[in-house]
Amino acid sequence: MSISLKQQKAIFNVFDSFEEQNIRYVVLRGYDDLPEAIAGSDIDVLAEVSSFDAAVQICEDDFELDEPTARNVLKLASAGVSQPQQTIEAITTSPSHVLEIVKETVTTADFSNRNYVERTFRSGAIVIDLENHLAYKSTLDGSQIRVDPDVEAAMLDRRVKRDGFYIPAPPDALAHLVCRGVFDYDGDFPDRYISKCNDLRQRVTSDPTLDEQFRTLLSKLFYDADSVVYESVLAGNYQSIRSELRQYSDY
Structure with a gap:
């Protein structure tokens, strides 16, 4: 996907600010055609855990934080408003089932590995997925499982600077x-x-x-x-x- 000059500026404002604040990071995915284009629409970024909160604040300057949990709650509320009679009947006759639906909806963005945190930022069609650890989907339950910390450390230690940002x-x-x-x-x-x-x-x-x-x-x-x-x-x-x-x- 090609990106505009304005979008390029937003992306590189983030990378430049990371460097100015000595935040170690590496772009994991979506970097091959930068700055002119992105393969797909997502840019995955691993930020060193000790600087993750600062990295989040930097991303918020040029991008909008996208909260999946909030979106899911709004969808659930909209469904209840659009079908009030069915919603009242469901709460009355099957409260436990309704509770499970609410629980599942609200925790969609949750991960079983509490050490792993991901924040998604959007600017139009451009998405930055900021992660504090390297993690992959579990073959058992689909949760995000963090890898050996040595793998993560090597990724950051060996990173290579290219065209103004760091890649693995x-x-x-x-x-x-x-x-x-x-x-x-x-x-x-x-x-x-x-x-x-x-x-x-x-x-x-x-x-x-x-x-x-x-x-x-x-x-x-x-x-x-x-x-x-x-x-x-x-x-x-x-x-x-x-x-x-x-x-x-x-x-």
């Missing part, structure tokens, strides 16, 4: 995309992920230092199944990683 180093970018595909996309890697993984794989595996860094990341992300994932990535068999992990006896 190749090993970290590749590991992040693999986890996104395996967990957040349920193993079904989008075509754009496959293309980017292929590019990063060539860069990482052709450099012994980068390759070793990537292997270390996989050991912290996939534990004893790291070799299974590494061999799949090496062969470009991304779509089979999740099914191979399920068959792996020690995973």
Whole structure:
């Protein structure tokens, strides 16, 4: 998606302010075509946890905080107003069921891992998703599960500055995309992920230092199944990683 000069200014105001206030961050996704365009409409940003509150305040200067919970409550209230008779009957005859609906609606934006916080900011069609930790969707209940802190630290320590903002180093970018595909996309890697993984794989595996860094990341992300994932990535068999992990006896 192409972005206007005004939108570019808003995005880079955030990045420049992060740097001015010594907030360590890295753009996880949506950076390939910046500043002219965004792949999709979302820019995912990891901000160091110690500076996360300050990062939120900076984002609020140029973007509007988008609160999913508030939106869900308004939708629930609107539904009750539009169907008052049915709502009264439901409360009278099945109060426990109504309570469950309310509970589910209000907690939609909640996460089982209380250490993980995500804030979404919007400016027109542009979205910045600001995260305080690296986390991926659980295969059990869909909650966000934080990764080993060493993976997060490496992402920030090895970040690379490009065109006025920070992006992950190749090993970290590749590991992040693999986890996104395996967990957040349920193993079904989008075509754009496959293309980017292929590019990063060539860069990482052709450099012994980068390759070793990537292997270390996989050991912290996939534990004893790291070799299974590494061999799949090496062969470009991304779509089979999740099914191979399920068959792996020690995973």
